[in-house]
Amino acid sequence: MRYLNKCLVAMVAAMAVTTPVAAQEGGDRAVTLQPYIEVSQIVSAELSPGSETLTFTQLAAGVDTAIQGRNSGASVSVRYERNIGYGDDSVDTDTVSGIARGYLSVIPQSLTLQAGGLASRTRVDGSGAVSPNPLVSDDATSEIYSGYIGPDFRTRAGAFEIAGNARVGYNRFEANDAVFNSAGEQVDIFDDSVTYSGRVAVGTRPDDLLPIGVAVSAGGFQEDLSNLDQRVRDVYVRGDVTVPVSPTLAIVGGVGYEDVEISSRDAVRDADGNPVFGDDGRLITDSASDRLLAFDVDGLLWDVGVLWRPSSRTSLEARVGERYDSTTYYGTFTYVPSSRSSFAVQVYDGVSGFGGVLNNSLAQLSSDFTAQRNPLSGDFGGLVQSEDGVGLINPLGSIRSAAFRGRGVAASYQQRIGRLNAALGIGYDRRTFIAAEGTALAGIDGLRDESYYITGSLSREIGRSGVLAANAYANRFETGGDENGDLTAFGASAAFSRTIASRLSARAAVAVDYFDSEFTDEDFATATALLGLRYDF
Template sequence: MWRATLPAVLQWLSAPVMLAIVSNAYADPWTFTPSLSVSEIFTDNVGLAPSGLESSDFITTVTPGISIARESRRLKLDLNYQLQGNFYKNHSEENQFINLLDATGTGELLEDRLFLDASASSSQQNITNTGGITLDNTSLTDDRASVLTYSVSPYWQERIGNFMDAELRYERNAVESSRTFDSVSNIVSFDLSSGTEFNRLLWGVHFKNEEIDNDGAGSTRFRNVTAEGVYLITQKFGLKAVAGYDDNEFANSGESIDGPLWRLGGVWRPSRRTSLEATFGERFFGTDIVVDASHRTRKTRTQLTFQRRPDVTRTVLFEQQVFSLVDNFGNPVTNPNTGDPAVLNVNVPVQSPEVFIRERLDFAFRYTHRKNTLDLSIFMEDREFQLSNRSEESKGAELSWLWDVNRKLDSRLSLSLSTNESGRNLFQRGREQDFSVIDYSLVRKINPGLDARVGYRYIDASSNISRESYTENRLFLSINKKF
């Protein structure tokens, strides 16, 4: 089985590659890093089947890859590609190759004026949040899809003296899924923001129009205009106000969903280590709340965010990491124990073109002491679908401990718990699934660029639908080389 064919991947690669061509490509050096990973996995439930129907297997994965990077004054490009080959001892008819790609780039086409952002990705994603959802690309289930995304966005920036800055941007992006639906989006945005002449009153005016064409499932339009201002009472505290108007049209609704919006609140930054921004108001879907808080000390980091907004599944798919490149705080991942292909998200919404109101709370905490790093993350998300009136709820937490045993040995232990409920409406309870994962791994650095890993993972999925409950024990050993 070939998932996300190579020609399709190369098609989406064309946008980032064009950046290299138009941005003085040979003026600065490129970094090419080939890699090869070989692993052996034993699982007692390769198909994530319910009790009594389990089937064990040995899985050999061979994954060649390459990373390409370049950063100069006019071009920044990061490309990571892997071809994952999965070979099953007892289910050889399921042998498969999977393309994994994450490419982003920014180029300056006209000095200080015209820029181009581009991105492309190829990955596997769960198409539902209950049932045979999986954490990786090796389990044999029917609840996973190949997903391709790309985005190309030229934009013009203009500084009008010290009075204001302006940006006009166009973006075209697409999502293609092997199991659900494809969609294309065209976005036009225009932003004005206060220049350096304004010290006490900071302001901005924003317009955005997004037209989404869902293949065979109608079209959706998000359009709004907002004006915002922050009045600094002191250097550390300011009052914030936001006002605007929404003019939306959701797929298959046949009517416009519009109305005024407003939020009031404040911004508090008592130091470089602490910040809090919170606003409260109303929008067409009801109460509108935005909170963003962070605090850090020498040993800890804390972050809290909350927001309600209209959304669609394709936006969530764009947010998924193909590789574990950044942590919960947006920092690049450098430790080899966490730099693997990203764990698949088991809490994504059921893939559909329907608009939903997304309410999400995220909390992240990190404590670092000598050779130990403790991470805690908590999330809660509610989704209210606007046409079917069904709702989904996801919530969970993960606790992980990373121990740098010595210069050559790392240990990582994690425990994650989550609950998903989907399909609920006024007439039925819906599907519920509790998901528990224990994961432990050791990484031995043999020499620069070469490491060996061994680990164990246990999954317990408990559902109110018996056929969707399962457990899995998994052992793995891998050798990883960067050339």
């Protein structure tokens, strides 16, 4: 029962804490601080549809930090980049990108403060399709910002374990231009949102009081979107039981009550009754209009499944049931055969807006990671690597403003063999949008956007002072709202760096990127090369 009991404890805590962080058992505080500056010369040649060649200078400054102590830990990767072009059609951009995740134990083993943040550059196509890997020479880019903070707590009262969390988050998307679909209709894209969530659970393990495990939990989630004053609210209370079948297998099940509401106001209308867009490309909310329900479900929720842990290296939880007034599936599988290898799969289902997906992805990351960046642009493509495995920021997919039900599956794999280090993320994401009748978004109610994606990295140390690294990605976006709105994007890059003096290294990189946009009926392809120097302080 040893492995199963450990897993049951984790399950009770997971009902209340999305990302528990275990403090180190001992040892001194480990701090890695790596500030740097870079200067590079970049040549980018357009292969399709034209043949323009751009040359520009890239200046960058950043810091990669990892802090791991007995009662705190954090990883931060932040970079500022300035591209200076030449000529009338030159590249001239300023970009800040980064990702951070950390925790601080206020009361060791009992109360922990969690926080995370993201700043990322992205490219928006027609119908709101988003790629996290914009062309290095593309001025038409947008910025995504996300962050959250909140406490986790855990304690015991006799045979009962009590755990919970609370957090608040903020998310923003800054677009340079309005977005139009192939029919010439303007698409309302996400602006900003505030999220709130909280959970608490009380439970016992089998044999503490009863031969089965019992837990009671309650929680809620709310996202307030600025677009048409949308509100996503989901509250629930439930009870769960865990019935051991063998030392490594248990049957789990739960039943409870949920109340889910999605509502919004309408847009300001002109004299002809058409919705009005503002200068920022978003619909102008009519704050005097009534709040209209788009989704309203309250009643029974339930699920059943299995919990299997044959060893400390392998864990599976899979459930099927009813939620949101329909069938739901979710679960996780992890396999960690050694400290150098890991594999994980997650199946998910939930309702939120665009910001809720970002906040949840950040909260699931480890606090000790290395961010994988494009070696030419410095962009963060959503992949991080840590001893806990590969972390993925949920694929951006669609930037539409409406709330949605998101379902999908994500898998990750990492392997270290000597000096070789590899990481891979792959998955599928489907968003079914929900909008109220009589509002400006009513036309996309029930519309489905789907994303398929794969991203990976490979690096190897060469000798004592060289590093060879490669990155690749492929994304496929399909929308039911525009027959010409699909997008395919893929690319690959390779970089080599070598120390030439104390703290000074030379860098060389090449990349090819390709976008097949049915919206423009044109293919965009570029080849880019970089030569530069980096100084690590």
